[in-house]
Amino acid sequence: MVRVVLADDEAVIRAGVRAILAADPEIEVVAEAADGRAAVEQVRLHRPDVAVLDIRMPLLDGLAAAEELHGSGTAVLIMTTFDEDAYVSRALHGGASGFLLKTGDPRELVLGVRAAAEGGAYLSPPVARRVIRDLGGPRMSRELDARRRIDVLSDREREVLALVGAGLSNAEIADRLHVVEGTVKAYVSAILSRLDLRNRVQAAVLAYEAGIVSER
Incomplete structure (x- = not known):
């Protein structure tokens, strides 16, 4: 069972998110909050899994809460709207495991929660594109820089990075590559x-920038 704490200052949003998550028998919302503190x-x-x-709440916003x-x-997992995506690039160093659009497909919420609970990272595709766009610099220049960075990786490490970028958990990557999960954890750590990345979200963004991410 994946245990979740949900926080949003709008009761209607909380009710909607709770209803979506409750439809999955393997997810349980154990507590709710109306502010970041x-x-x-x-x-x-x-001590929930997720x-x-x-992203915007009284007393303490989602980014500050993620850092704590x-x-x-x-x-x-941070919930955002399109006009707040600039905050997402600033939050990459805050340790968040993923970003979801409130207006996105409800299935993405479930996928994001499951991925995060299993040690994965999840970026709603529109969020990922907007984040990469907002990181600064011409797209071609960013892609070349990203490709140069990942040149130090082995072919298998590049393959693992691409799957991290696609939002797969360690278990899903292990299944895809026909290896044990411990081997995947070692690859991700390496x-x-x-x-010189802090977390899987930074790795996922780099994979997107380098153009090595394919559909799940």
Whole structure:
């Protein structure tokens, strides 16, 4: 069972997200909060697998809450809207495991929660494109820079990076590559270290920039 803490200052949004997650029998919303400070407290109290946080909340916004929860053992998914995507690129260093559009396909919410709970990263495709666009510099220049960065990786490490970019969890990558999950964890750790990346979301964005991500 994937245990979730949900935080949004709009009760209607919380109700909608809770209903979507409740449709999956393997996901349980164990607590809710209407502000970021309460969200952090609920996560520390319940120790859920995933915290789904709105990017804008009273007392403490979703980005600040994600930073406080970094290293807590709870994966954080940030909910955003198109006009707030500029915040997402600034949040990549905050330890979030993914970003979801409130107006996106409800299935993405379930996919994102499951991926985060399994140690994966999830970026709604429109969010990923907007983030990459907002990182600065001409697209061709960014792609060339990204490709140069990943040149240090082995062919297998590049393959793993591409699958991280596609949002697959360690277990899904292991299944895809016909290896044990521990081997995938070792590859991911090596990739983050060699590319000087803090987390899987940064790795996913780099994979998008380098143009090596294909459809799941």
